[in-house]
Amino acid sequence: MKRFRLNRFGAAVLAVALVIGAGFGGPAAAQDGENSSPPAETTIHVVQQGETLFRIAMLHGTTVEAIAAANGIIDVQVISVGQRLLIPGAQPIAPGAVVYHTVKPGDSLHKILRIYNTTLDSVVTSNYLTSPDQLYVGQELVLSYGVSGTVLPTPARLHPVEAEDNIYRLALRYGVPLNDLLRYNALSLPAPLFAGQRLWIPGEGEADALVDLPLPFTACTIAPIPAVQGQTISVHLATTGPATLTGSFMGFPLQIATEDATRHVLLFGVHTFTVAGVYPMVLTAVAPDGTQTTLRLRIRVDDGGYGAEDISLETQQQDLLNTDVTEPEWQKVAIMMSGFTSQRYFDGLMGLPSTGAVTSQFGTRRAYNGGVLNTFHSGVDFGGAPGSSILAPAAGVVVLAESLPVRGNATIIDHGWGVYTGYWHQSEINVTVGDVVSPGQVIGMVGSTGRSTGPHLHWEMWVGGVQVDPMQWVSQSFP
Numbered sequence: 001m002k003r004f005r006l007n008r009f010g011a012a013v014l015a016v017a018l019v020i021g022a023g024f025g026g027p028a029a030a031q032d033g034e035n036s037s038p039p040a041e042t043t044i045h046v047v048q049q050g051e052t053l054f055r056i057a058m059l060h061g062t063t064v065e066a067i068a069a070a071n072g073i074i075d076v077q078v079i080s081v082g083q084r085l086l087i088p089g090a091q092p093i094a095p096g097a098v099v100y101h102t103v104k105p106g107d108s109l110h111k112i113l114r115i116y117n118t119t120l121d122s123v124v125t126s127n128y129l130t131s132p133d134q135l136y137v138g139q140e141l142v143l144s145y146g147v148s149g150t151v152l153p154t155p156a157r158l159h160p161v162e163a164e165d166n167i168y169r170l171a172l173r174y175g176v177p178l179n180d181l182l183r184y185n186a187l188s189l190p191a192p193l194f195a196g197q198r199l200w201i202p203g204e205g206e207a208d209a210l211v212d213l214p215l216p217f218t219a220c221t222i223a224p225i226p227a228v229q230g231q232t233i234s235v236h237l238a239t240t241g242p243a244t245l246t247g248s249f250m251g252f253p254l255q256i257a258t259e260d261a262t263r264h265v266l267l268f269g270v271h272t273f274t275v276a277g278v279y280p281m282v283l284t285a286v287a288p289d290g291t292q293t294t295l296r297l298r299i300r301v302d303d304g305g306y307g308a309e310d311i312s313l314e315t316q317q318q319d320l321l322n323t324d325v326t327e328p329e330w331q332k333v334a335i336m337m338s339g340f341t342s343q344r345y346f347d348g349l350m351g352l353p354s355t356g357a358v359t360s361q362f363g364t365r366r367a368y369n370g371g372v373l374n375t376f377h378s379g380v381d382f383g384g385a386p387g388s389s390i391l392a393p394a395a396g397v398v399v400l401a402e403s404l405p406v407r408g409n410a411t412i413i414d415h416g417w418g419v420y421t422g423y424w425h426q427s428e429i430n431v432t433v434g435d436v437v438s439p440g441q442v443i444g445m446v447g448s449t450g451r452s453t454g455p456h457l458h459w460e461m462w463v464g465g466v467q468v469d470p471m472q473w474v475s476q477s478f479p
């Protein structure tokens with residue numbers, strides 16, 4: 001059986017249609033548009049990284065307008081990963097059809113069997129599972145849809161929030177536990193609601209089937225899934241009440257930022273030489289009363305598909321490899337770019353630091369003069385005329401602005417939460433240490449200072465003390 005291959009950013013468009021069954025959308029859909037007749041079949045689509053409403057509409061044979069109307073979406077550009085969308089009039093999936101599911105945090109085998117109405121036997125056989133109770137995040141499962149013949153779970157309902165609603169009143173009104181309501185909608189207390197918002201009201205036993213996390217954890221999302229060598233992953237966690245989180249991934253301690261005592265975010269740079277495989281992440285929440293709860297995840301890391309190149313150096317350039325020259329500078333830069341500032345300056349997509357063409361990508365494995373491929377290109381190179389502008393890609397604070405022997409005129413910006421960017425070989429530096437820069441601000445000029453063979457900008461990013469591909473941050477929004 002051919003395995004389903006994800007693209008580098010984890011978009012898994014085939015994997016996410018959760019058909020809940022005919023009639024499910026009846027009451028909810030009837031409220032959505034006076035003119036549309038009730039759909040015969042309604043599907044819930046969980047938005048994946050890299051998806052757009054247009055792509056989702058194509059996938060389900062419907063239109064952007066129909067999805068927007070059914071979900072009260074005003075700006076069709078704005079959907080978020082993990083959002084549940086009601087897809088009216090989706091083409092039904094025939095029983096026995098092969099569907100794909102990428103395992104996410106909170107998935108359990110029990111949940112997957114229920115959602116796809118399939119059997120343990122068929123899952124084990126189709127996926128050659130030897131330990132079906134040991135799923136990992138990013139695992140791709142091939143499933144035979146609708147073969148179990150059992151009754152589908154009680155459908156959930158959508159509740160359009162009215163001005164006088166609050167989360168406690170809704171839990172009482174629908175007779176569902178408050179925690180289930182929070183978990184099902186990825187909310188945490190105090191959970192402010194706004195008129196026009198739509199809340200999922202779990203049916204009987206439904207909340208447990210959809211999210212399988214130990215309380216106080218109510219939500220956990222990871223992007224991208226799977227993780228990729230040389231890229232950043234973000235993990236968003238919610239807890240029912242205030243909690244202090246600690247954790248480790250691949251054996252490294254994690255720096256976890258908490259935004260309002262119940263929302264927690266960690267960013268992790270996966271080193272480009274990490275061997276592809278499945279790695280444990282352990283997260284522990286400590287409540288104010290000292291109660292400890294541990295969430296264990298196993299996360300798949302994929303090969304980044306980086307190329308390789310051999311660089312030949314003339315004898316007079318050999319001191320590039322002389323560690324007496326390179327090592328002290330490396331130490332200085334590495335220490336500076338491995339810090340952690342608890343204030344976050346970056347917000348959303350980063351801009352490009354240069355309008356020049358990319359002349360060398362991040363991650364290419366490098367050997368010198370036919371040696372071993374034990375180094376890699378640690379940033380992205382932009383070609384450009386000397387003197388062309390270098391722009392700050394995001395807000396931050398300048399923590400280094402000086403001339404270095406190898407990197408030439410160098411600037412380092414601290415963007416907060418362990419995210420740093422560096423700019424090497426400049427002809428001119430336009431900022432000084434302590435400057436607060438804003439996105440798009442000119443911070444320097446392209447040049448060829450230091451060990452450089454021609455004018456270019458080397459743009460480098462560190463996350464959690466690891467060099468990662470900054471171009472991911474131009475297309476994926478963080479945190």
Ligand SMILES: [Zn+2]
Nearest residue numbers: 379380381458
């Ligand atoms: Zn470079």
